[in-house]
Amino acid sequence: MIESFLYSVIISGTPLLFATLGEIITEKSGHLNLGVEGLMLLGAVGGFGIGFATSNPILAIFGGAFVGTLGALVYAFLTVSLRANQVVSGLALTIFGTGISSYVGTIFVGKKMPEVIIDFFKPFEIPLLSKIPFIGNILFNQDLFIYLSYIIAISLGVYLYNTRFGLNLIAVGENPSAADSTGINVTLYKYVHIAIGGALCGLGGAYLSIVEVPQWQDNITAGRGWIAIALVIFASWNPYKALYAAYIFGGLNIIGFRMQNLNFSQNLLDMLPYVVTIMVLVGSSIKKSKNNAPPKGLSIPYFREER
Amino acid sequence: MFQMIKRAEISKKESALIRFSAIVLAFIFSGLFILLLGHNPVNVYISMFDGAFGSLYRLKETIIITIPLVITSIGIMIAFKMKFWNIGGEGQILMGAFGATVFALNMPELPKVALLSLMLISGFISGGLWALIPAIFKVKFGTNETIITLMLNYIAIKWITHLQYGPMRDPNALGFPKIANFSNNAILPSLFGVHIGWIFAVIIVIAISIFMKKSKWGYKISVIGESVDTARYAGININRVMLFSMFLSGGICGIAGMIEASAVNQTLNYSISAGYGFTAIITTWLSGLMPSIIIPVSLLFGGLVKGGNFIQTAFLIPKAAAQILQSMILFFAIGSEFFVKYKLKYKKRNNNSDNVKESV
Numbered sequence: 001m002i003e004s005f006l007y008s009v010i011i012s013g014t015p016l017l018f019a020t021l022g023e024i025i026t027e028k029s030g031h032l033n034l035g036v037e038g039l040m041l042l043g044a045v046g047g048f049g050i051g052f053a054t055s056n057p058i059l060a061i062f063g064g065a066f067v068g069t070l071g072a073l074v075y076a077f078l079t080v081s082l083r084a085n086q087v088v089s090g091l092a093l094t095i096f097g098t099g100i101s102s103y104v105g106t107i108f109v110g111k112k113m114p115e116v117i118i119d120f121f122k123p124f125e126i127p128l129l130s131k132i133p134f135i136g137n138i139l140f141n142q143d144l145f146i147y148l149s150y151i152i153a154i155s156l157g158v159y160l161y162n163t164r165f166g167l168n169l170i171a172v173g174e175n176p177s178a179a180d181s182t183g184i185n186v187t188l189y190k191y192v193h194i195a196i197g198g199a200l201c202g203l204g205g206a207y208l209s210i211v212e213v214p215q216w217q218d219n220i221t222a223g224r225g226w227i228a229i230a231l232v233i234f235a236s237w238n239p240y241k242a243l244y245a246a247y248i249f250g251g252l253n254i255i256g257f258r259m260q261n262l263n264f265s266q267n268l269l270d271m272l273p274y275v276v277t278i279m280v281l282v283g284s285s286i287k288k289s290k291n292n293a294p295p296k297g298l299s300i301p302y303f304r305e306e307r
Numbered sequence: 308m309f310q311m312i313k314r315a316e317i318s319k320k321e322s323a324l325i326r327f328s329a330i331v332l333a334f335i336f337s338g339l340f341i342l343l344l345g346h347n348p349v350n351v352y353i354s355m356f357d358g359a360f361g362s363l364y365r366l367k368e369t370i371i372i373t374i375p376l377v378i379t380s381i382g383i384m385i386a387f388k389m390k391f392w393n394i395g396g397e398g399q400i401l402m403g404a405f406g407a408t409v410f411a412l413n414m415p416e417l418p419k420v421a422l423l424s425l426m427l428i429s430g431f432i433s434g435g436l437w438a439l440i441p442a443i444f445k446v447k448f449g450t451n452e453t454i455i456t457l458m459l460n461y462i463a464i465k466w467i468t469h470l471q472y473g474p475m476r477d478p479n480a481l482g483f484p485k486i487a488n489f490s491n492n493a494i495l496p497s498l499f500g501v502h503i504g505w506i507f508a509v510i511i512v513i514a515i516s517i518f519m520k521k522s523k524w525g526y527k528i529s530v531i532g533e534s535v536d537t538a539r540y541a542g543i544n545i546n547r548v549m550l551f552s553m554f555l556s557g558g559i560c561g562i563a564g565m566i567e568a569s570a571v572n573q574t575l576n577y578s579i580s581a582g583y584g585f586t587a588i589i590t591t592w593l594s595g596l597m598p599s600i601i602i603p604v605s606l607l608f609g610g611l612v613k614g615g616n617f618i619q620t621a622f623l624i625p626k627a628a629a630q631i632l633q634s635m636i637l638f639f640a641i642g643s644e645f646f647v648k649y650k651l652k653y654k655k656r657n658n659n660s661d662n663v664k665e666s667v
Binding site: 034074077078082083084085087088089091092093095096098099100102103104106223226229230233265267268270271274275277278281282285286 | 344392394444448449450451453454455457458459461462465466468469472473585588589592625627628629630631633634635637638641642644645
């Protein structure tokens, strides 16, 4: 019972994990992108559309990531090159993504993913690892997309803390003019990482539409993108911590559904992820420490000319 | 290489031209999109316009959509003026509608004027209290308001859904999950064919314009928005102003909720806010936070929503086309701000770094 619950927690936490990682990498470059919900929806419709049209699972994954990247580049152009207000640009991106996904999605309403793709993303055991008692089956008897999320989370952690590029990125987010004077190409760093962030958010949406659901629903993300933004704070901008942050909220997402026979209003239980998000935000703003503070340059436009 | 030069000042004509071209570009770009998706953009636009303004009946319908947009935009504007990112309009509308509904359902026999006044006050207070939650967190702990206001939207939706399926479900609705219809006394009357919500909207616009421009509190709000530090030096009690203006901001959104419940839906349900809280963010931003501009911008967006619904039923073109158009307008408007503030000058790449910053 517990094991099967935790098994589904990993699945329902995966879209959140991708999106949280995407937003972490974006915010590390000093950009608060409130367009995560829109990017996820773009990824969801992009992944579903390409999967539906080609029946090719790999192309479907790339489709989701690619469309997410395109969306993020629009945001990057506005906020990096045109120094636009990041809050409003992000909101515009969400409205845009919602509009596009529901416009394009009208073709797919009620359609299912092709069997080939559903088969491709069937869970399979990883030899040895899946034999670990209890957690083996929960973590290592999942589908390929989920394994991809583990790999991306760990590689992002290594990238951020153990490579020169990652450390440069942190410098850009903390103090762009100092980074600029050491010869780091600030604009390039911002563009690249906002784009990577968009790709990851796109993957989060694509996981929903390709694997988790896997048929088209309008507004398939149902606010997960916003929760992901809060999870970034919960995970204190750390890709490793994003893993457990995402799974805790994955659990909250399905608890209402799991407990519906307990004679308690499912609608009230469905409030849980949102209520807990608020509690997490308030909690983390009460105990502000150096380690879980946002990048110092977050949401401040950088003008080289005004250095 | 392009070089950015800060404009010393810009003539009103020039900045209006830049903003206008942004909207035109938005229409062209969305047109390309609609074309790519297999529809003729010119036809889509014409039928959208026709659907929104093509007859007296349609114009009235558009105005009915414009009313909550204007009111919600005014509410959000007060928060935005302080750089308090209230994106919780949806939730505040819903809670305002809930506050009004409690009176509408429990005192249906009260005289019309008394009942409607009670509903209005209750709607205002409920919306205001809902908006006070993020303000208290912000003031007490410095919690970022953006995500809190948003989460409160979802909580409000779940709350109303819970009521609709549970405690407030109408037993006479033959098993259909709905809240009972309001009595006649709880429904706003009409004037000139449109419910009197439009009068409320006009009064709110005028009152808030005067409040923001002439009153001490309005001035304090603008100072906080310009710079928190300046406000502190000037001895303004920032926390008090923030709490008060968020209560006002949410309360005004709550009035929009009361109007929607009373005049449009004549009951309460979880989709009563119909996205107005989000659309109002766009209209507020596009109006440059100026109450008088909010009315024409809201009418344009009311037209887009109505036109979007029209092309959906008439031509089976998804109404999301209107949403794409709205976001495009917003994208271009945000982008155009840059050209209002800066000039681009083409310059050959060389190592001469003089002249980079033009003194203002």
